[in-house]
Amino acid sequence: MTDLANITPQSARILIREGKLNQPTSGLCKGHVQANLVIVPKALAYDFLLFAQRNPKPCPILDVTDIGSPEPKFMAKGADLRYDLARYRIYKQGELVDEVSNLESYWQDDLVGFLLGCSFSFESALINASIPIRHIEDNHNVPMYITNIDTVPAGAFSGKMVVSMRPIPYHQVTRAVQATSRFPQVHGAPVHIGDPSLIGIDDINTPDFGDASRIGKGEVPVFWACGVTPQNIAMTSKPELMITHAPGYMFICDPKDEDLAVL
Amino acid sequence: MTDLANITPQSARILIREGKLNQPTSGLCKGHVQANLVIVPKALAYDFLLFAQRNPKPCPILDVTDIGSPEPKFMAKGADLRYDLARYRIYKQGELVDEVSNLESYWQDDLVGFLLGCSFSFESALINASIPIRHIEDNHNVPMYITNIDTVPAGAFSGKMVVSMRPIPYHQVTRAVQATSRFPQVHGAPVHIGDPSLIGIDDINTPDFGDASRIGKGEVPVFWACGVTPQNIAMTSKPELMITHAPGYMFICDPKDEDLAVL
Numbered sequence: 252m253t254d255l256a257n258i259t260p261q262s263a264r265i266l267i268r269e270g271k272l273n274q275p276t277s278g279l280c281k282g283h284v285q286a287n288l289v290i291v292p293k294a295l296a297y298d299f300l301l302f303a304q305r306n307p308k309p310c311p312i313l314d315v316t317d318i319g320s321p322e323p324k325f326m327a328k329g330a331d332l333r334y335d336l337a338r339y340r341i342y343k344q345g346e347l348v349d350e351v352s353n354l355e356s357y358w359q360d361d362l363v364g365f366l367l368g369c370s371f372s373f374e375s376a377l378i379n380a381s382i383p384i385r386h387i388e389d390n391h392n393v394p395m396y397i398t399n400i401d402t403v404p405a406g407a408f409s410g411k412m413v414v415s416m417r418p419i420p421y422h423q424v425t426r427a428v429q430a431t432s433r434f435p436q437v438h439g440a441p442v443h444i445g446d447p448s449l450i451g452i453d454d455i456n457t458p459d460f461g462d463a464s465r466i467g468k469g470e471v472p473v474f475w476a477c478g479v480t481p482q483n484i485a486m487t488s489k490p491e492l493m494i495t496h497a498p499g500y501m502f503i504c505d506p507k508d509e510d511l512a513v514l
Numbered sequence: 515m516t517d518l519a520n521i522t523p524q525s526a527r528i529l530i531r532e533g534k535l536n537q538p539t540s541g542l543c544k545g546h547v548q549a550n551l552v553i554v555p556k557a558l559a560y561d562f563l564l565f566a567q568r569n570p571k572p573c574p575i576l577d578v579t580d581i582g583s584p585e586p587k588f589m590a591k592g593a594d595l596r597y598d599l600a601r602y603r604i605y606k607q608g609e610l611v612d613e614v615s616n617l618e619s620y621w622q623d624d625l626v627g628f629l630l631g632c633s634f635s636f637e638s639a640l641i642n643a644s645i646p647i648r649h650i651e652d653n654h655n656v657p658m659y660i661t662n663i664d665t666v667p668a669g670a671f672s673g674k675m676v677v678s679m680r681p682i683p684y685h686q687v688t689r690a691v692q693a694t695s696r697f698p699q700v701h702g703a704p705v706h707i708g709d710p711s712l713i714g715i716d717d718i719n720t721p722d723f724g725d726a727s728r729i730g731k732g733e734v735p736v737f738w739a740c741g742v743t744p745q746n747i748a749m750t751s752k753p754e755l756m757i758t759h760a761p762g763y764m765f766i767c768d769p770k771d772e773d774l775a776v777l
Contacts, residue, residue: 297560304567304575305588315564317669325568325666403588406580432777435698439776513702513776514695 256281260327260503264335267503270352273337275499277371284437284508285501286313286326286366287478288336290354290494293318296363298406302484303365305403309412309480311368311436313504319360326504332364338497342482345489350497357494367478368437369501370415372508373430380430382423385464392499393417394458395477399451400442402484410487413460414442414450415477418470427473436511443474450474460498519544523590523766527598530766533615536600538762540634547700547771548764549576549589549629550741551599553617553757556581559626561669565747566628568666572675572743574631574699576767582623589767595627601760605745608752613760620757630741631700632764633678635771636693643693645686648727655762656680657721658740662714663705665747673750676723677705677713678740681733690736699774706737713737723761 255263255272260280266272276285291299296318303310314326321332333354341349341357351357370393374384386393393415400412419427424444432440447455455472456463460479466472485493496502518526518535523543529535539548554562559581566573577589584595596617604612604620614620633656637647649656656678663675682690687707695703710718718735719726723742729735748756759765 297563300560300563300567301578304563304578312567315567429777435776513698514692 255279260505263503264327264330267337268331268334273352276501276503277499280503282375282507282509284313284326284504284506284511285369285371286504287369287481288332288494288496288502289365289367289481290332290362291490292359292492293361293363295407295490298408299365302402302405302408303367305405306480307435308438308442308476309402309478311438312365313368313436314366316364318363321358321364323364323366323502326366326506328505332502333358336496336500336502338500340482340495340497342485342493342495344491345486354494366502366504367481368511369478370438370475371501372437372511373434373475375508376430376434377417377427380426382419382427382430385418386462389464391464392461394462394464395460395479396447396452397459397483402480407490408484408488410484412442413477413480413483414474415461416455416464416472416474418464418466419473421469421471424471424473431475433512433514434508435513437508438476438478441473442476445471447472518542523768526766527590527593530600531594531597536615539764539766540762543766545638545770545772547576547589547767547769547774548632548634549767550632550744551595551757551759551765552628552630552744553595553625554753555622555755556624556626558670558753561671562628565665565668565671566630568668569743570698571701571705571739572665572741574701575628576631576699577629579627581626584621584627586627586629586765589629589769591768595765596621599759599763599765601763603745603758603760605748605756605758607754608749617757629765629767630744631774632741633701633738634764635700635774636697636738638771639693639697640680640690643689645682645690645693648681649725652727654727655724657725657727658723658742659710659715660722660746665743670753671747671751673747675705676740676743676746677737678724679718679721679727679735679737681727681729682736684732684734687734687736694738696775696777697771698776700771701739701741704736705739708734710735
């Protein structure tokens with residue numbers, strides 16, 4: 252059996268492209284960057300690029316393809332965004348209309364692809380700092396919540412920020428802030444620490460996406476901006492067409508997480 | 515006489531707008547962010563935004579105005595980019611064709627303004643870290659050089675990176691890297707340390723812009739990406755229209771330098 256944790260990003264992308272690897276990518280190609288995908292037509296690309304620039308915490312840009320090109324040449328030379336993810340979601344006018352395993356039938360010559368940093372990278376930073384990650388320990392999806400935090404609008408795009416939550420032992424909260432501050436391109440430092448109601452989360456046990464994490468005694472809920480934000484923005488802003496990865500089925504990049512550290 | 519070092523950014527902008535303050539802005543509104551200005555028509559705005567995103571060291575974006583609006587609302591609510599700088603440069607097809615004190619006769623409804631981080635902010639960080647700045651000590655312009663470092667092209671824009679140089683005592687070079695790494699939005703860490711010939715600088719005593727700095731015994735030339743890069747890119751890429759500030763006559767923003775620290 253292939254050791255998926257230790258294959259190269261290129262090998263993983265080939266397996267995915269050939270339909271031989273069709274699973275969430277958490278834990279694959281250990282130490283390498285994984286990315287959220289957003290694809291929009293050129294007519295919306297300026298607004299989305301500006302939206303991402305104005306909202307770097309939920310939408311940290313790692314790569315932008317040239318118009319009509321499916322190659323994210325800075326994150327994975329030779330890769331093809333039409334085939335190298337296992338599952339895609341198609342949003343039209345804000346409605347999820349299809350989920351597909353490649354973009355053959357949806358690709359157009361005017362599309363622009365954006366790769367955005369993903370929490371898998373900062374989770375490596377937390378684990379390296381000896382901070383436990385509950386949803387990995389308990390083997391479930393990370394809990395995600397739509398907050399009352401407004402993103403900064405740009406052209407056609409506006410809406411609320413989505414955050415992910417990890418319960419952190421109180422004596423490690425400062426360390427968690429430090430460890431993730433080093434990685435602004437993968438969501439960076441937390442956006443909120445503590446009382447969920449302050450950011451509009453009424454019931455921490457009922458996430459809007461993913462699964463609830465148990466919060467132990469002496470643990471503090473810590474919230475990071477989440478790469479699912481663009482999907483929420485799509486539902487709010489109803490662009491003509493937005494294509495994304497399916498949650499958990501990320502694009503695997505060539506660089507290592509540590510390559511993205513600012514310090 | 516007005517204490518220009520300690521007036522508010524808003525007061526400084528009003529003095530400039532009224533034509534009562536017409537001098538380089540170095541040293542004004544101590545502790546507040548100053549910014550490079552680039553204005554291009556909407557048709558070029560996507561390419562320039564992408565160029566800046568791909569080249570964050572020379573072109574760190576602080577603000578992008580809405581199309582046709584002269585208000586940089588995130589860096590200075592209520593300010594007006596047509597009047598609030600003392601001197602502007604007009605480039606057409608890559609040629610410097612005019613230098614003006616306001617943009618009344620050049621403003622168009624399709625223009626987009628970009629504010630980019632400026633070295634004045636990281637110089638504050640160096641001074642706070644007890645690292646001397648030669649061109650401030652000697653009261654001349656910082657020396658700037660066109661290097662052999664290619665920027666990452668984006669659409670209509672490509673060309674070589676411009677850097678600024680500060681001689682740093684050898685025992686403070688590490689500290690200089692650390693102090694400026696905290697501020698990626700104002701050029702961040704150095705792009706090169708030491709031998710100028712490795713980045714295509716043949717004669718350190720003959721800068722392409724600004725004035726030469728004397729380099730003492732035991733001092734190392736340290737090079738940072740420079741906000742003059744877009745003006746060099748304009749000359750190389752020859753866009754239909756690009757408006758910039760005149761070197762040294764920066765836009766004064768409301769936030770403080772320390773607000774931009776990532777750590």
